[in-house]
Amino acid sequence: MSFANTPQPPYYAVIFTSQRTESDEQGYGKVADLMVELASKQPGFLGVESVRDEHGLGITVSYWATLESIKLWKENMDHRMAQNKGKSDWYASFVTRISKVERDYSFYR
Amino acid sequence: MSFANTPQPPYYAVIFTSQRTESDEQGYGKVADLMVELASKQPGFLGVESVRDEHGLGITVSYWATLESIKLWKENMDHRMAQNKGKSDWYASFVTRISKVERDYSFYR
Numbered sequence A, B: 001m002s003f004a005n006t007p008q009p010p011y012y013a014v015i016f017t018s019q020r021t022e023s024d025e026q027g028y029g030k031v032a033d034l035m036v037e038l039a040s041k042q043p044g045f046l047g048v049e050s051v052r053d054e055h056g057l058g059i060t061v062s063y064w065a066t067l068e069s070i071k072l073w074k075e076n077m078d079h080r081m082a083q084n085k086g087k088s089d090w091y092a093s094f095v096t097r098i099s100k101v102e103r104d105y106s107f108y109r
Helices: A025-039 A065-073 A076-089 B026-039 B065-076 B076-090
Strands: A012-018 A045-052 A057-064 A090-109 B011-020 B045-052 B057-064 B092-109
Touching: A012 A065, A012 B011, A012 B057, A025 A045, A025 A076, A025 B011, A025 B092, A045 B045, A045 B057, A057 A065, A057 B045, A057 B065, A065 A076, A076 A090, B011 B065, B026 B076, B026 B092, B045 B092, B076 B092
Parallel strands: none
Antiparallel strands: A012 A057, A012 A090, A045 A057, A090 B092, B011 B057, B011 B092, B045 B057
């Protein structure tokens, strides 16, 4: 995964910080990949950036055109099943923050 | 590093996504630690979450009380020296996004 190619602000960012448990690495990986694939087909999806380190701490930021598109993705049935599995098995803890991107700038060599 | 203990929204998030070069691992690590230490002493600093994976892709999200506090940290002289070194040596590319957190929710076991 790499940088999201987002449009000019304003747009929305969902910042999802999480600590993985040590359980079910394979099942988690498959579903995480599937969720990115499904999210990318949702109306209003603009991109995603995701990093997890060797201690299981991760930050995933997904970008969206509107608050409504975030709400629809949150309520998506497949996503809800994954959310439940996240709470029961995959995550020791997480924080989700919904934010509005007002400004951005980038640097490329 | 772990979760930032942020207050009730609204507050601001600076989402910094970056790809490290392969140069100067030791120098980078020292200055990165120092910048977290300096930022945490700035007025308006609320916390930071940071993850980098084995491919050098990183996401650092710092949280701030106001846009003014973000501006002051951006202009801090030590931070500006680090920013210059980041562009000349440490980062192949980066994107900075300034956003306003409107809602958050968390899960802990």
